Amino acid sequence: xxxxxxxxxxxxxxxxxxxxxxxYAIGEIVLVVIGILIALSINNWNENRLEQQEELKLxxxxxxxxxxxxxxxxxxxxxxxxxxxxxxALTDIKVKGDYSNKxxxxxxxxxxxxxxxxxxxxxxxxxxxxxxxxxLLKNESLKKLLFSWPSEVEDMTEGEIDSKLLTNQxxxxxxxxxxNVSEIIRTSTMLPIKPKDRGPGLMSDYKxxxxxxxxxxxxxxxxxxxxxxxxxxxxxxxxxxxxxxxxDTELNE
Numbered sequence: 001x002x003x004x005x006x007x008x009x010x011x012x013x014x015x016x017x018x019x020x021x022x023x024y025a026i027g028e029i030v031l032v033v034i035g036i037l038i039a040l041s042i043n044n045w046n047e048n049r050l051e052q053q054e055e056l057k058l059x060x061x062x063x064x065x066x067x068x069x070x071x072x073x074x075x076x077x078x079x080x081x082x083x084x085x086x087x088x089a090l091t092d093i094k095v096k097g098d099y100s101n102k103x104x105x106x107x108x109x110x111x112x113x114x115x116x117x118x119x120x121x122x123x124x125x126x127x128x129x130x131x132x133x134x135x136l137l138k139n140e141s142l143k144k145l146l147f148s149w150p151s152e153v154e155d156m157t158e159g160e161i162d163s164k165l166l167t168n169q170x171x172x173x174x175x176x177x178x179x180n181v182s183e184i185i186r187t188s189t190m191l192p193i194k195p196k197d198r199g200p201g202l203m204s205d206y207k208x209x210x211x212x213x214x215x216x217x218x219x220x221x222x223x224x225x226x227x228x229x230x231x232x233x234x235x236x237x238x239x240x241x242x243x244x245x246x247x248d249t250e251l252n253e
């Protein structure tokens with residue numbers, strides 16, 4: 001093709017047709033420019049297509065992560081409701097003054113040992129934030145929610161840490177003074193660890209435990225932590241649901 005155009009130029013020059021040669025040269029330049037523009041357009045179109053494909057894959061992965069996150073957060077709040085129910089039941093036993101059902105009290109106290117913690121299945125989001133690929137997402141509302149997610153999680157996990165410290169450093173040590181903690185854990189249906197039955201051990205004095213002012217204060221403090229953590233988690237669930245809803249809309253479009 002290049003040889004063909006070159007031959008035409010030579011013929012025009014040999015025939016001394018300067019005007020026609022100039023017109024032809026300009027026309028050839030225009031064709032070259034048009035060719036370059038078409039090539040650039042095709043390249044841009046191909047890059048946009050690849051970016052759209054990558055964006056769709058990112059959205060699908062983020063959606064999977066946050067759907068799992070919603071399930072985890074809902075499970076955590078279910079456990080916190082169990083903690084609160086046990087807390088209220090222990091207070092009710094103290095009010096009624098009936099300490100005879102030691103197995104029931106074992107189970108209730110064991111349920112107050114539960115400390116739900118967030119594992120945070122958001123690996124795709126971390127890759128997105130660390131790699132800078134979040135800029136591939138076109139939806140500004142979605143990007144805003146994703147950017148704010150780590151700080152929202154941090155607010156909730158602070159309460160988890162406080163609750164765990166109180167349980168392990170103050171609450172359980174106090175219970176050890178009055179009760180057989182091994183028996184409590186073994187009896188609980190919620191705790192994953194099941195110590196081996198070592199036969200009769202410390203006889204639990206639940207009347208003394210439930211009437212201990214320090215125990216009452218700690219129980220109340222754990223109630224406050226659980227209630228606050230439930231509210232923080234509900235907020236995270238709502239954010240997660242908003243993220244999934246926006247992604248669904250983007251994928252459908």
